[in-house]
Amino acid sequence: MAVDISNIDKIIDKYGLQQKGLIPTLLDIQSEYHYLPAEAIERVSERMNVPMIQVYQVASFYKVFSLEPRGKHIITVCMGTACHVRGSGMLVDQISRVLDIQPGETTRDMQFTLEEVNCLGACALGPVMVIDGKYYGKMTVNKVEKTISKYMEKEEVVDE
Amino acid sequence: MSNATADIRLALEDLRSELIAAYDSTRPCITVCAGTGCCASGALDVKAALDKEVEQQGVDLKVDLKITGCRGFCEQGPLVAILPENILYTKVKSTDAAQIVSKTIVAGELIDKLLYKDPVTGEKLVHEHDIPFYKEQHRVLLHDSGAIDPTSINDYLIVGGYKALAKALLTMSPDEIIAEVKQSGLGGRGGAGFPTARKWELCRKSPGDEKYVIVNADEGDPGAFQDRSLIEANPHSVLEGFIIGAYAIGANQGFIYIRHEYPLAVERIKIAIEAAREQGLLGENILGSGFDFDVTVQLGAGAFVCGEETALMASIEGYVGEPHARPPYPAQSGLWGKPTNINNVKTWATVPYIINKGAAWYSQMGTDNSKGTTIFSLVGKINNTGLVEVPMGISLRDLIEKIGGGSPSDKKLKAVQTGGPSGGCIPERLWDVPVDYDSLRELGSIMGSGGMIVMDESTCMVDIARYFLNFSRFESCGKCTACREGVQRMYEILDYITRGYGQEGDIDVLEDLCASIKAGSLCGLGQTAPNPVLTTIKYFREEYEAHIREKTCPAGVCKELITFYILEDKCTGCSLCARYCGDQAISGEKGSPYVIDSDKCKRCGVCREVCNFDAVVVR
Numbered sequence: 001m002a003v004d005i006s007n008i009d010k011i012i013d014k015y016g017l018q019q020k021g022l023i024p025t026l027l028d029i030q031s032e033y034h035y036l037p038a039e040a041i042e043r044v045s046e047r048m049n050v051p052m053i054q055v056y057q058v059a060s061f062y063k064v065f066s067l068e069p070r071g072k073h074i075i076t077v078c079m080g081t082a083c084h085v086r087g088s089g090m091l092v093d094q095i096s097r098v099l100d101i102q103p104g105e106t107t108r109d110m111q112f113t114l115e116e117v118n119c120l121g122a123c124a125l126g127p128v129m130v131i132d133g134k135y136y137g138k139m140t141v142n143k144v145e146k147t148i149s150k151y152m153e154k155e156e157v158v159d160e
Numbered sequence: 161m162s163n164a165t166a167d168i169r170l171a172l173e174d175l176r177s178e179l180i181a182a183y184d185s186t187r188p189c190i191t192v193c194a195g196t197g198c199c200a201s202g203a204l205d206v207k208a209a210l211d212k213e214v215e216q217q218g219v220d221l222k223v224d225l226k227i228t229g230c231r232g233f234c235e236q237g238p239l240v241a242i243l244p245e246n247i248l249y250t251k252v253k254s255t256d257a258a259q260i261v262s263k264t265i266v267a268g269e270l271i272d273k274l275l276y277k278d279p280v281t282g283e284k285l286v287h288e289h290d291i292p293f294y295k296e297q298h299r300v301l302l303h304d305s306g307a308i309d310p311t312s313i314n315d316y317l318i319v320g321g322y323k324a325l326a327k328a329l330l331t332m333s334p335d336e337i338i339a340e341v342k343q344s345g346l347g348g349r350g351g352a353g354f355p356t357a358r359k360w361e362l363c364r365k366s367p368g369d370e371k372y373v374i375v376n377a378d379e380g381d382p383g384a385f386q387d388r389s390l391i392e393a394n395p396h397s398v399l400e401g402f403i404i405g406a407y408a409i410g411a412n413q414g415f416i417y418i419r420h421e422y423p424l425a426v427e428r429i430k431i432a433i434e435a436a437r438e439q440g441l442l443g444e445n446i447l448g449s450g451f452d453f454d455v456t457v458q459l460g461a462g463a464f465v466c467g468e469e470t471a472l473m474a475s476i477e478g479y480v481g482e483p484h485a486r487p488p489y490p491a492q493s494g495l496w497g498k499p500t501n502i503n504n505v506k507t508w509a510t511v512p513y514i515i516n517k518g519a520a521w522y523s524q525m526g527t528d529n530s531k532g533t534t535i536f537s538l539v540g541k542i543n544n545t546g547l548v549e550v551p552m553g554i555s556l557r558d559l560i561e562k563i564g565g566g567s568p569s570d571k572k573l574k575a576v577q578t579g580g581p582s583g584g585c586i587p588e589r590l591w592d593v594p595v596d597y598d599s600l601r602e603l604g605s606i607m608g609s610g611g612m613i614v615m616d617e618s619t620c621m622v623d624i625a626r627y628f629l630n631f632s633r634f635e636s637c638g639k640c641t642a643c644r645e646g647v648q649r650m651y652e653i654l655d656y657i658t659r660g661y662g663q664e665g666d667i668d669v670l671e672d673l674c675a676s677i678k679a680g681s682l683c684g685l686g687q688t689a690p691n692p693v694l695t696t697i698k699y700f701r702e703e704y705e706a707h708i709r710e711k712t713c714p715a716g717v718c719k720e721l722i723t724f725y726i727l728e729d730k731c732t733g734c735s736l737c738a739r740y741c742g743d744q745a746i747s748g749e750k751g752s753p754y755v756i757d758s759d760k761c762k763r764c765g766v767c768r769e770v771c772n773f774d775a776v777v778v779r
Contacts, residue, residue, distance in 0.1 A: 019478035023461055027420065054479075061480040061637075063462030064420055080382035081577065081613045082539035084627050090765050097742060097764070118464065118631065120421060121385030122200050123539035124234030124546060135200035141766045142740055 003039045007032075012047050022050060022058060026065060034074070035066040071106040071113035073151050075099075076130040080119030083126035087141075091127050092116065094144045111152070172326060172439070172447065176317045183318055188223045188265055189243040190214075193306065195230025195392050196385070196424055197546075198237035202254065203227075206238050209257035217261050229393020229428075231306035232547035233293055236276060241288065241306060248288045249274035279543055279565060293544045296563045298525070300533045301509050302549045305393035310428050313435035316396040322441060324512035328404045329449040332515075334364060337408040341511065343519035345531030350376060350467075350504035351579065351608040352684075353530065353597040359501055362491035364409050366499035371411040374495070374502040375402055377418040377425070378472060380464035381580030382631065384611030386535040387505040389547050391418070391425040394509070395432035399455070401511030403446065406453045409501050413454060417472055420459040430457055464581070464635035467609075468683045469502045471637065482637045483683035504609065506535060526552035530596035534607075540577075540614040543568045556591040560614055571616040575699070579608025581628045581635070582688030584695030585621060604695045606688065620717035621700040622707050626654040628692035635685065642680025646673050647689050654693070658718040662708035667697060716778035719763045723779050726767075728753040730775035737767035737776060 011028045015021030022044070029040050036059050045052040059065045077083075077092050092114070096102055099112050106113040122128050125137025129147070136147055192198075192207040207227060214220050231239050236250035242264055249260065252274060263269045275284040276291055285291050288306070299305075308315035316322070328337055342357030363371060375398060379387040391398060406414055418426055433455055436442045444452045463481045465471045471481040473495050494500020510532065514522050523531045530552040536559065539545050543565030550559060556576060560566070567573050575585045584605035586593075593599045597607050615624070629651040638644045650673050653666055674690035681687050697704060706714050713721040726737070726746075731753040738746040738754055745761040748754030756767070756776075768776040 020476065022478040023475065024459065027459055027461060050478075057480055058478070061463065065461065079631075081580070081611070081624075081627070082383045082545075084382075085540050085613060085615055085619050085624075087765070093762075094742075094764055094766070097762075117421060118380060118462075118635075119382035119384070120196070121379070121388045121537075122197050122234075123383055123385060123537060124197050124237070125200055126539070128200070137200055140769050141764055142770050 003033070003037045005039065005043055008040045008043045009047065012044060017048050019048075019050060022048060022055070023062070026055075026059060030065055034070045035068055037069075038067075068106070069110070071110050073112050073132055074115060074130075075112055075148070076115045076117050076120075077103075078118075078120045078122070078126065078128040078130070079116045080121075080123060080126070082123035083119075083128055086126045088127035090141050091129060091139055091144060094141045095129075095148070098145050098148055112148070172317075172322065175439075179314050179318050186244055190223060190225045190260065190265070191228045191241045191243060191306070192226075193229075193231045193237060193239040193241075194227035195234070195237075195389055196422075197230065197234035198239055199424065201237045203238035205254045206240065206252050206257065209254035210240075210260065213257045213261040214265075217258075217266065219261060219265055223261075223265050226309045227311075228308060229305045229310040230389040230547060231288075232302060232389070232549075233291075233544065234547070235543070235545040240274075246287050246289070248276060248286070248291070250276045293546065293548070293563055293565065296550075296558065297548050298533055298551050299549045300513055300525075301390060301397070301506060301535060302393070302547065304397070305390070308394065310393055310395055311431050313396060313432070313439060316394070320516070321396050322400055322439075324515035325400050325403055325441065326447055328515050329407055329447055329451055334408045334410065337404065337515070338364065340519050341408075341514060344514045344522040345519075345526075346507065346510055346514065346522065347530060347597065348504060349506035349510070349534060349609070351582070351606055351610075353607065356503060356507055359491060359503070360405065360409050362489070363411075363499045363501040366492050368499055370413075370498045371409060372495045372498055372500040373402065373406045373409060373411040373414045374469075374472065374476070374500060375414070375416040375418075375505055375508055376467065376469070376472060376502050377416060377422075377429075377505045378460045378467045379419060379422075379505075379609060380460075380467045380635075381582075381609050381611045383537065383539050383577075383613045384580060384609050385537045386547055386610045388419075388422045388425045389537075390505055390509055390535070391422075391429050395425075395429045396436070397509045397512060398429070398505055399432055399436055399442075401508035402455070403441065403453055404511050404515060405501070405503070405508060407449075407451050411501070412452050414456070415476055415495075416455060416457045417460060417466070417476060418457065420461060426457065426459065433457070463637075464631075465637045465683070465685050468685060471683065472502065473500065480637070482639045483685075485682055506610075527594060527596045529598055534610060536610045536612045538564050538612050538614070540612075541567060541569070541571070541573065541616040541619065542614040550595075552596045553594040555594055556586065559595065559612070560591065564614065567616055569616070571618055573614060573616050574619070575615045575621065577605075577613040577615065577624065577692070578611065579606035579688075579691070580611050581631050582606055582684060582691055583608045583611075584691045585615070585624065585699060586695070587699040590699075604691060604698060606691070618715055618717070620658075620713050620715035621696040621703045622654065622658055622713075623715075623717045625693045625696045626651065626658050629654055629689070632685065632689040636689070637685075640681045640683075640686055642677045643686030643689065646677040646680070647686070649673060650677075650690070650693060657704065657707045658713070659720040660707070660711045660718075662704075664708065666708060667701070667704055671697065722763065723758050724756050724761055724763060724765075724767060725777050725779055726754050726756055727775045727777055730773050732773055732775075734772070736770050736772070740766045740770045742766065 347353035466481040475481040733751040
């Protein structure tokens with residue numbers, strides 16, 4: 001997605017130009033582009049009059065921000081304690097094997113990004129895997145490949 | 161009280177009376193639980209299907225249909241309750257919608273297969289209050305959670321919402337409110353249990369006209385979701401307590417700091433704020449009392465340390481979430497250097513109940529030093545995963561075995577972890593202690609925000625310690641050397657141990673490091689990060705020794721120390737495991753037992769999962 005500076009400006013203006021608007025602004029940019037494009041970070045620094053190093057500091061400190069473009073589909077595996085004791089580590093290993101990427105990485109064709117999250121608070125369903133916002137509860141290792149393959153074949157996924 | 165005040169108060173009461181008059185409690189109502197847990201298991205599809213059926217079967221004039229917040233019994237979701245009888249249907253699918261309408265609503269019959277079956281007695285239970293999971297609880301904060309639509313302020317008004325606000329703002333002085341809260345004995349529900357009234361008092365007495373209040377909803381502990389659930393289910397109760405507190409403290413601006421990982425809770429609190437503004441419960445001159453107060457929702461961006469109050473404030477100001485040394489305390493110098501008061505979601509939500517029912521009512525629940533009720537999320541290897549509210553002082557055993565329903569398998573339960581990465585593991589033999597701030601601290605754990613993770617024989621305690629340290633090393637903000645470097649070193653030692661490279665003396669080094677990190681860290685994260693290691697060493701030393709000396713993992717978890725085998729006498733030679741194995745490590749001929757080549761095996765566990773005959777075991 002090309003970065004439209006006027007769009008970035010719109011987001012910046014929403015939160016005023018003070019320091020306290022920095023994180024909300026970056027969150028909005030992240031949710032629109034799924035990462036923080038370098039152009040956007042520069043623009044934020046310039047418009048909000050916050051030194052670039054500080055914008056990067058915030059962008060790299062908080063886990064939600066990504067400085068790299070991410071895949072079309074985001075696979076998130078909950079690593080909360082409840083999911084951990086029910087085997088979420090094995091899920092991550094299996095997804096890594098199927099897609100040949102490590103957590104935090106994106107497949108070369110830019111289709112999938114694999115992420116770990118601390119806790120989604122859906123502990124009763126553990127272990128939980130989320131693809132593009134759809135929750136797959138009580139996941140097992142042997143269902144991983146089949147579930148991911150649904151997102152490989154079709155553009156739109158129809159809910160079961 | 162001026163006349164204008166009386167008028168406005170009347171307006172709120174008029175609206176309430178109107179709503180109550182129009183509300184027919186005998187009218188059938190289908191409620192669908194729409195907390196994150198039930199939504200993830202398909203509750204919204206169930207709701208859509210019910211909508212359709214109600215219309216198609218032509219009963220839309222006879223029955224109401226609405227969503228509610230989390231009912232807490234997440235394991236059994238999606239949950240559907242039929243009022244007024246309070247029939248509870250569990251694990252409901254969209255395909256059940258037609259029957260629910262035609263049988264239960266129209267014909268008044270129960271649907272047997274949707275009723276909850278008691279795993280102990282095998283008996284089918286009809287009502288929510290018959291189920292042991294609910295029977296043993298004492299629900300105060302969660303009382304209305306399953307009854308009201310969290311997106312409707314009218315529902316909240318019908319159950320008496322904002323009565324406490326009117327009482328506090330119009331008939332009580334700030335000092336009287338603080339005195340009432342002090343008498344109730346309410347302690348901070350974020351985990352430390354610091355007396356709420358004292359915190360308020362400090363902030364109120366700090367010089368300055370500009371003060372801030374904050375709701376800490378940055379519930380970062382893995383395995384804890386009670387704050388999320390409470391906001392999703394009853395956002396107005398949090399808001400009401402928040403406004404009362406702000407008035408008592410003398411703050412005109414408030415922030416609700418909430419994790420971005422909780423989109424549903426964010427949405428619901430925003431809807432609640434909007435509705436409260438429309439009713440004049442937020443904004444200028446609230447209920448004609450002359451008190452102005454408004455609220456901003458601020459999203460957390462995924463940093464566990466921001467649950468610490470000074471880090472949280474840095475984050476609201478737009479900086480990286482690094483804690484700073486206290487004093488000065490936030491009550492003296494908080495947000496932008498102004499006096500600030502931060503409390504947890506549950507603490508704020510308790511306030512309206514104390515104002516309505518009085519301090520004496522509240523303080524009769526709980527123990528001498530820990531008053532009231534608290535909410536736990538009971539998760540892990542347990543039958544009834546979900547959210548439970550109990551009086552302080554209940555024993556861990558009652559909580560886990562009576563309410564939680566014990567182990568879901570034939571494996572023995574061995575420990576419970578409380579307090580997340582800051583807490584510790586308590587072994588089964590000590591489960592008779594009461595749950596309160598002091599007892600848990602004595603055992604080396606903490607109450608924390610309320611996560612309780614139950615573990616059984618198949619959980620490796622060294623792996624659990626490693627898991628929490630892995631969490632803490634990434635979440636350490638890096639400011640204090642002891643925490644940044646020490647936690648990393650501890651993780652490395654634990655990682656070596658779980659991989660079979662542990663050496664004699666490792667346990668001593670770990671204990672040394674724990675002491676140094678506790679002493680050398682500014683904030684709670686570093687001071688408590690060693691707790692999972694200390695408690696697992698204290699109570700499960702033999703598991704550490706097995707890893708270090710015998711290079712075995714008694715629980716069969718640590719990959720490098722285990723081998724997968726196929727039991728010859730159980731294997732039917734169906735070849736299923738071999739077909740699923742991604743490493744071509746399983747071979748054999750159909751009809752005769754298969755064999756795993758342990759050199760090729762990556763120990764992913766697929767074979768054990770797919771085997772229908774329990775023939776794959778770990779040694």
